[in-house]
Amino acid sequence: MSESVNAATDAPDREWIELAVEVDAEAVEAVSELFARYGFNEGVVIDEPYVQDGDGDNLAVDPTRPFTLRTYVPAPDIEERALDEIRQALWHLGRLRSVGSLTTSTLKEEDWANAWKVHFPVHRIGRRVVVRPPWRAYEPAADDVVVELDPGMAFGTGLHPSTRLSMLGLETAMRAGATVLDVGTGSGILAIAAVKLGARHAHAVDIEPVAVRVAGENARRNGVSDQIILKEGSVGPGAPFPGRYDIVLANIIARILIELADGLATATMPDGRLVLAGIIDSREAEVAAAFHERGFAVVERRQEDDWISLVLRRASYTDSA
Numbered sequence: 001m002s003e004s005v006n007a008a009t010d011a012p013d014r015e016w017i018e019l020a021v022e023v024d025a026e027a028v029e030a031v032s033e034l035f036a037r038y039g040f041n042e043g044v045v046i047d048e049p050y051v052q053d054g055d056g057d058n059l060a061v062d063p064t065r066p067f068t069l070r071t072y073v074p075a076p077d078i079e080e081r082a083l084d085e086i087r088q089a090l091w092h093l094g095r096l097r098s099v100g101s102l103t104t105s106t107l108k109e110e111d112w113a114n115a116w117k118v119h120f121p122v123h124r125i126g127r128r129v130v131v132r133p134p135w136r137a138y139e140p141a142a143d144d145v146v147v148e149l150d151p152g153m154a155f156g157t158g159l160h161p162s163t164r165l166s167m168l169g170l171e172t173a174m175r176a177g178a179t180v181l182d183v184g185t186g187s188g189i190l191a192i193a194a195v196k197l198g199a200r201h202a203h204a205v206d207i208e209p210v211a212v213r214v215a216g217e218n219a220r221r222n223g224v225s226d227q228i229i230l231k232e233g234s235v236g237p238g239a240p241f242p243g244r245y246d247i248v249l250a251n252i253i254a255r256i257l258i259e260l261a262d263g264l265a266t267a268t269m270p271d272g273r274l275v276l277a278g279i280i281d282s283r284e285a286e287v288a289a290a291f292h293e294r295g296f297a298v299v300e301r302r303q304e305d306d307w308i309s310l311v312l313r314r315a316s317y318t319d320s321a
Helices: 003-010 025-038 080-094 109-119 161-173 189-196 209-221 254-259 261-267 281-292
Strands: 015-023 045-047 067-074 103-108 129-132 145-148 179-183 201-206 228-232 245-251 268-280 296-304 307-314
Touching: 015 025, 015 080, 025 067, 025 080, 129 189, 145 189, 145 209, 161 189, 161 245, 161 268, 161 296, 161 307, 179 189, 179 261, 189 201, 189 209, 189 228, 189 245, 201 209, 209 228, 245 261, 254 261, 254 268, 254 281, 261 268, 261 281, 268 281, 268 296, 281 296, 281 307
Parallel strands: 129 145, 179 201, 179 245, 201 228, 245 268
Antiparallel strands: 015 067, 015 103, 045 067, 268 307, 296 307
8 A cells, every 4th residue: 555545544634745747748758757756656647638529439649739747745755946856857858849837736635535525415316316425414305215325436426417317217217116227337326226216126237347346335335235236247148137127227328329239129128118328419310220220219308418318118019919
């Protein structure tokens, strides 16, 4: 365990100096070597500029934009002389490449662990579902369904429009005793809410091991771990849950929804509901067409900003009779 992690326990008020500078792509290596000479444990953070589609797909580094490099030094260990040396070295490197001015800021150890929590309030994300982080109190109304959620490193706090739209679709699709499959469960927020709204049980999958772990912790926190089974994986060939479900949830992105269309369709019972979200508006028609070809009809559509959610019904055996 690093000294800085220990310091969070033993000296929560310990102060650190953050050194940061913006540089072009060609200067990243040289400035990283400079910062490593002064930074704690030779650590350097490189914030790369990215370009991506509106829904987060096709992520790639954009070398035409500046990179931000950061390193951290215990405040008692840094002297003004050292800062002058760094500034002088950056000035010389700037004669050859584009290198910005050094900026410094002071941080307390506890700030790193807790500052983000300020931005995660109690919030209603459906007609009935309210998300409450463990560090906040909330007095629920009579019909509220409260999900206590610590997102950790997994996606799904309820603050993103696609999660809110998914929850509204789940609430309208839910029937007492329904069976639910949550594909790309993230923090487990939808699977947990499904059980609390009346599902008999929920199965949940994610391709990220950290998401499976975080979702399991959240299920235990909410007292529903006996009704939720989580596994690493997806739908389609080799799926960990090969059965069919009354409700299938998939809050991913349009490209992945289309790629998984066969598996999602197979997992949905005849006359079942498929709740899709994470769809940027420019790709709605592609997603709807992919599932129409597989026997689904849109029964509900919701939009928030550029994000779309569709609730689809799979044709039943008697529809063509």
